[in-house]
Amino acid sequence: MGEILRIENLCKQFGGIVVADDISLTLDAGEIVGLIGPNGAGKTSLFNLISGVVQPDSGRIFLQGRPLEGPLHRRARAGVVRTWQHMRLFRSMTVIENMLVATREYPGESMLRSMFATASVRRAEAEARARAMDLLARMGLTQTADNIVVDLPFGQQKLIGLARALMNDGRCLLLDEPMAGVEGSNYETMQRIVRDEASAGRAVCVVEHNVSFIKDLCTHAVFMAQGKILQRGSVDELTRSRELTELYFGTVDASVDA
Amino acid sequence: MEYLASAGMLIGIYIILAASYNLIIGYGGLNTIAHPIFFALGAYTAALLGIGTTLPSVVCVLAGIGVAVVASVALAVTTLRIEGDYLLIASLGFQLGLLQLVNNFEFTGGPAGLSNIPVTITGPGRGWLYLLICAVLAVVVVWLIWRAMAGPFGRAVRAMRDDELACAALGRSLFTMKIVIFAFGCGAAGLAGGLYAYYFQYISPEQFNVAQSATILTMVVLGGIGTTWGPLVGAFVLVALPQAITFMQLPTSLVGPLQGIIFTVLVILFLFLRPYGLVGKREAGVAH
Numbered sequence: 001m002g003e004i005l006r007i008e009n010l011c012k013q014f015g016g017i018v019v020a021d022d023i024s025l026t027l028d029a030g031e032i033v034g035l036i037g038p039n040g041a042g043k044t045s046l047f048n049l050i051s052g053v054v055q056p057d058s059g060r061i062f063l064q065g066r067p068l069e070g071p072l073h074r075r076a077r078a079g080v081v082r083t084w085q086h087m088r089l090f091r092s093m094t095v096i097e098n099m100l101v102a103t104r105e106y107p108g109e110s111m112l113r114s115m116f117a118t119a120s121v122r123r124a125e126a127e128a129r130a131r132a133m134d135l136l137a138r139m140g141l142t143q144t145a146d147n148i149v150v151d152l153p154f155g156q157q158k159l160i161g162l163a164r165a166l167m168n169d170g171r172c173l174l175l176d177e178p179m180a181g182v183e184g185s186n187y188e189t190m191q192r193i194v195r196d197e198a199s200a201g202r203a204v205c206v207v208e209h210n211v212s213f214i215k216d217l218c219t220h221a222v223f224m225a226q227g228k229i230l231q232r233g234s235v236d237e238l239t240r241s242r243e244l245t246e247l248y249f250g251t252v253d254a255s256v257d258a
Numbered sequence: 259m260e261y262l263a264s265a266g267m268l269i270g271i272y273i274i275l276a277a278s279y280n281l282i283i284g285y286g287g288l289n290t291i292a293h294p295i296f297f298a299l300g301a302y303t304a305a306l307l308g309i310g311t312t313l314p315s316v317v318c319v320l321a322g323i324g325v326a327v328v329a330s331v332a333l334a335v336t337t338l339r340i341e342g343d344y345l346l347i348a349s350l351g352f353q354l355g356l357l358q359l360v361n362n363f364e365f366t367g368g369p370a371g372l373s374n375i376p377v378t379i380t381g382p383g384r385g386w387l388y389l390l391i392c393a394v395l396a397v398v399v400v401w402l403i404w405r406a407m408a409g410p411f412g413r414a415v416r417a418m419r420d421d422e423l424a425c426a427a428l429g430r431s432l433f434t435m436k437i438v439i440f441a442f443g444c445g446a447a448g449l450a451g452g453l454y455a456y457y458f459q460y461i462s463p464e465q466f467n468v469a470q471s472a473t474i475l476t477m478v479v480l481g482g483i484g485t486t487w488g489p490l491v492g493a494f495v496l497v498a499l500p501q502a503i504t505f506m507q508l509p510t511s512l513v514g515p516l517q518g519i520i521f522t523v524l525v526i527l528f529l530f531l532r533p534y535g536l537v538g539k540r541e542a543g544v545a546h
Contacts, residue, residue, distance in 0.1 A: 051427055076429035088424035090417045100410070101417040102428040108410020109430060111438045115405045125410055168428060 003064075004029050004203035005050070005080070005172045010059030012049055012227075019045035020056065021227040027172060027203035032194065034214035034221035034235060035207045038248050042227040043207040044085065047174045051075055051082045063172060077104060079170035085177045085207075087161040089149045095160055096145040099132040100125070102167035128167070135163045138196075139189050155186035162193060172203050179210045191217055211239060223248075263385030267457050269497045270392035271450045276477040276489035277400045278446035283475075284484035285407055286439035287419050288338075291471040292349035295356055296326040296444035298466035300451025302366060305375045305461055315378045319452030326448025327441050334440045338433060345440075353468070360463045371462025375455055388457045395453065399446050404486045406442075415439070469518075476521050480528050482535025491536050496521070 005027040012020040019042040027033055035043045048054045050061060052072040061068040063078055081102075090098050106128075107121045108114040114121060136142045139159050144152055149160055162178060178190055194217060198204045208214050214221055214235055221235045223244050230247075231238060238244055279293045300322035307318040333352055337344040360366045367373070379387055406412055417425040418432050426432050455461050473496065481492025500517050508516065528535065 053423065053427070072423075072426040073429050073431045076427055081429075082427060084424065088421045090420040090424070092420055093413070093416060097413055098417075101414055101425065101430065104429055106410065106414065106429065109414055109435065111406050111411045111435075111442060114409040114411030115402055117405075117409060121410060164428070 002029050003027075005068075005205075006062040007050070008060045008062075010046075010049055010061065011057045012045065012054065013057055018042075018227045020049055020059075023059070023227070023229055025222065025229065025232075027205055029171070029201045029203055030198050031220075032198045032204040032206060032218045034218035035205055035224060036209075036211070036214060036221055036238065036248070037224035037230075038250075040226075041224040043224055044176055045227070046224070047082055047176055047205075047207065050172075050174060051080055076168060076170070079104070079168070080172045080174070081165045081168035081170040082174035083161045083165045083176055083178060085180065087157055089157060089161060089164070091148075091150045093149060094146050095136070095141070095149050095152070096129070096132055098149050098160060099135070099164050099167045100128050102164045103128040103131075104168045104170065132163070132167060135166055138193065139163060140185075155182045155184070158182050159186055159189060159193075162190065166193075166197065171201070173197060173205070175204065175206045175208075177207055177209065179208055179213045187213075211235075215239070260385050263389045264457075265497065265501055266389045267385075267392050267453075269494055270389065270396045271454050272474070272477060272493035272497055273396045273490050274399050274446055274450040274453075275474050276481065276493045277396075277403055278443040278450075279474050280478045280481075280483060280485075280489045281403050281407075281446075282440055282443040284478060284488075285412070285415055285419075286436060286443075288334075288436055288440055289343050289346040290349040290440075291346070291468070291475060292353035293444075293447055293474050294466040294468075294470035295349070295353035296330060296447035297451045297454070297470070298356070298360070298461075298463075299326045299329055300448030301455040301461045301466075302360065302372070302451070303448075304452035305372045305455040306365070308376050308378075308456070309372065309374055315376075315456055319449065319456070322452040322455075323445045323448040326451070327445040330444030331437060331441050334437045338436050338440075353466075353471070357463050357467060367462070369463060371460060371465075372455075373460045375459040375461070377459070378456055388453075392453050392457070395449065399449070400486070400490065403442075407486070411435075472521060472525075476525050478535075479525055480535055482538030485535065485538045487537045488535045495536075 003026050007023055007025045010020050010023040023046060035046065037043055049056050052070065052075040063080060068075055068078060068080060090101065103124065105124060107124050133142065133145065136145055141156060141159060144156065149157060152160065158178060158181065165173065179187065182190055194204060206214070206218065218235055220233060221238050222229055223231045223238050225247050231241065231244060275293065275297060282288050282290060303322035303325045304318040307313055307321055308315060333348055334345065337348040361369050407415065414430050415435060418430065418435060422432055477492030477496050478489055480495060481490065482488025499520065503513060503516060
């Protein structure tokens with residue numbers, strides 16, 4: 001399957017702190033790439049650079065061969081969508097409203113078209129609602145649709161964060177610690193959905209500290225430290241590497257079966 | 259009876275002003291207190307065109323709306339790109355600066371204002387006819403704002419208020435939404451200005467100063483910021499209240515300061531006791 005995202009020589013520095021040091025990386029369709037490394041390695045910063053939260057000092061990013069540039073919303077419209085470690089759900093809104101806002105084509109964003117509920121707005125709304133309900137059904141969360149999102153249990157909120165991102169229907173999905181604080185059936189659901197979305201042809205990149213999740217899910221992983229990509233390989237290769245384990249856990253003889 | 263029609267006109271005009279200001283500050287979260295300057299732009303444009311040309315009054319009012327919209331977009335485009343509350347400062351500067359010009363230009367009548375605005379409707383029913391037009395326009399403005407905020411646009415705006423970064427990262431253009439909100443709100447203020455000029459046939463700079471900003475803000479806060487009905491209730495109460503004070507036959511030297519004190523005390527009381535206003539509910543979720 002084809003290449004979705006290509007990053008070339010990305011650099012970013014905040015004052016004296018280098019968060020991205022000549023990073024090059026490609027993500028292919030159907031791939032789930034784990035991004036691992038110690039805290040402060042620049043994993044979330046890399047997501048910020050790709051999604052447009054911060055602009056790089058140098059280097060380029062391509063989405064399906066086309067340059068990915070400009071502010072956040074333009075990149076999301078191009079099909080790069082991300083989740084956040086702290087979810088950043090719209091707290092005054094219901095689950096379904098959270099999801100509807102994330103629709104990539106959103107004709108209601110025009111105040112006039114929204115005011116007069118033009119045919120295109122009504123059609124887009126109906127389609128988006130159907131898609132949102134489908135997604136919720138896949139997650140077994142249909143009955144939560146009209147709940148205020150922050151009233152849900154934490155694990156379900158995490159799933160809604162993913163569901164909201166999936167409403168964008170982008171080809172490139174960046175997941176920032178999707179498993180932190182997620183257990184039991186929600187854990188299984190998260191895994192299943194991420195796997196399904198990759199099979200559907202999306203390129204998925206996951207920042208995650210839960211190594212077993214990475215092992216279960218990722219086709220391969222990238223190890224980052226101090227803004228650099230140190231190694232790319234299978235998850236087993238990376239976790240077996242004594243040098244990387246030491247960097248990650250800070251001890252020589254730690255078990256890696258975390 | 260003419261007195262009642264005139265009070266009704268004031269309520270209608272203030273409903274348009276408060277509802278549009280609520281759209282800007284309550285829903286859009288755009289901090290500006292310079293709403294009266296767009297009211298003034300509408301009023302002065304309509305009045306000057308009415309005096310100086312033979313254009314029909316409807317065209318003059320529309321031109322007033324146009325000028326208010328253009329000025330608001332220019333102001334928003336230049337200030338909203340910068341992070342922080344530059345809109346607040348820029349709009350206040352714009353208000354004070356422009357009023358200073360109006361005060362000193364000859365063609366605007368200086369501090370004395372314009373008092374020769376042509377009569378458009380004559381006859382005994384004038385007041386009531388104006389009131390009808392004004393009421394219809396007020397209903398239209400409130401209805402349009404309600405429609406916009408109840409639909410997908412309003413949903414995106416609430417998302418923006420909840421979390422700007424997350425909203426933008428999902429593809430919504432915050433900049434565009436803010437500009438559109440500001441332009442629509444200021445255009446409505448321009449409409450109110452045109453109505454005011456043609457009905458009262460007299461405008462002067464002091465009607466559009468910072469005290470007017472405070473009045474409109476009080477209406478929105480008192481009624482319920484970020485609600486549909488709040489600005490209506492606020493406009494009604496704050497127009498009716500001073501009229502009631504006038505009926506108490508107090509010496510004129512007392513009336514002015516008394517109104518100021520009442521408005522100020524009301525805002526302070528409401529901010530403490532009922533921050534969501536008369537009609538607002540805690541879970542309105544659109545304003546904090």
